[in-house]
Amino acid sequence: MLKIEEIREIIKLIDQSSIEEFVYKHEGSKVELKKRTSVEVVQGPSINTIPAAIAQPSTPPAVEVSAPQNNEQENTSQVESEQFHKIVSPMVGTFYMASSPDTPAYVEVGSTVNEDSIVCIVEAMKLFNEIEAEVEGEIVEILVKDGQLVEYGQPLFLVKQK
Incomplete structure (x- = not known):
């Protein structure tokens, strides 16, 4: 046991x-x-x-054992109800906002992105995969935390398309 x-x-x-x-x-x-x-x-x-x-x-x-309540999901559902594009994880792995701990994040809330903009890295099996925005717009919300495990298809960012 x-x-x-x-x-x-x-x-x-x-x-x-x-x-x-x-x-x-x-x-x-x-x-x-x-x-x-x-x-x-x-x-x-x-x-x-x-x-x-x-x-x-x-x-x-x-x-x-008290598990922390995730109020972010409640707030996210309100924002997601509006028509925003979701950037989703293409794989299971670990989400990183920057290429290394001592460099600034690729994007923040309010950042403008285009189709080729790198928004984060997802590490899977010791491979660091750069994730592109694939849309043009503004980052409205970051849905996961740096270092968090993410699943295939899990929304990572909400983007207000231009």
């Missing part, structure tokens, strides 16, 4: 990614994590459902 520290680390990784559900099974035990819902720990035939908490199989009381 996973240790509580390992479960906390998994929660952090899932919270930073777009993964909605994680299931771990081992020797008759099952840990199931779902974003914005509940966490279930199953041992044998019994099921314990504890919203926003993690139960240790050997101890009846739950150990509270």
Whole structure:
């Protein structure tokens, strides 16, 4: 069975990614994590459902683990409802705003871009892939944080097209 520290680390990784559900099974035990819902720990035939908490199989009381609430997604849905172009990740990888930590970001909110403008880098399997805007316009919102894991097709930027 996973240790509580390992479960906390998994929660952090899932919270930073777009993964909605994680299931771990081992020797008759099952840990199931779902974003914005509940966490279930199953041992044998019994099921314990504890919203926003993690139960240790050997101890009846739950150990509270509070995952940070992502208010950015709520704000993003308001902005996305307007007609903006989404620049999406073409692959699974790690999102970087700049080519190195000591250089400025490729773009910021308010930056003007054209079809060939590099807006970020997505690292996948030690390869750094430059992502181009593919549209002409102004960066309205950056939807992910520097160093965050991104999924294929995940929106990275919103652009107000010219």
